[in-house]
Amino acid sequence: MFIRTSRGIVVVAAAVLLTACATTVQPVYNVSQSPIVAKVRTSDDVSKAIIRAGSGLGWQMVPDRPGHMVGTLKVRAHVAVVDIDYNPKAYSIKYRESSNLNYDGTNIHRNYNGWIQNLDKQIQVQLSTL
Numbered sequence: 001m002f003i004r005t006s007r008g009i010v011v012v013a014a015a016v017l018l019t020a021c022a023t024t025v026q027p028v029y030n031v032s033q034s035p036i037v038a039k040v041r042t043s044d045d046v047s048k049a050i051i052r053a054g055s056g057l058g059w060q061m062v063p064d065r066p067g068h069m070v071g072t073l074k075v076r077a078h079v080a081v082v083d084i085d086y087n088p089k090a091y092s093i094k095y096r097e098s099s100n101l102n103y104d105g106t107n108i109h110r111n112y113n114g115w116i117q118n119l120d121k122q123i124q125v126q127l128s129t130l
Helices: 002-022 043-056 110-128
Strands: 025-027 031-035 059-065 068-075 078-086 090-099 107-109
Touching: 025 110, 031 110, 043 059, 043 068, 043 078, 043 110, 068 110, 078 110, 090 110, 107 110
Parallel strands: none
Antiparallel strands: 025 107, 031 090, 059 068, 068 078, 078 090
């Protein structure tokens, strides 16, 4: 009787663990052409707002050409890299690469999506101060 109960507990524990692991990945969240409603005069204004927003959240933002920058976030052993395209009317944040975030071509660790959503919100906050 004890052996059957033990096996049952092990099976239930394994099922719970597998369910928990399955929910740690989600489809990659991208921001596509988010409109800028603030009174922005130039792409340089948008660039500065993105850099301020990212820096406040621990992102390293590197402009590499007009209207584009690369954002990198390092959290412990995890790294997320995004492409950010922008102009005075809209911006986009798109997945570029990562390490230790279980990216499989479509899905990624759910923390990545939270980081992108926080970055998006902070960019909007910074743009609203212009």
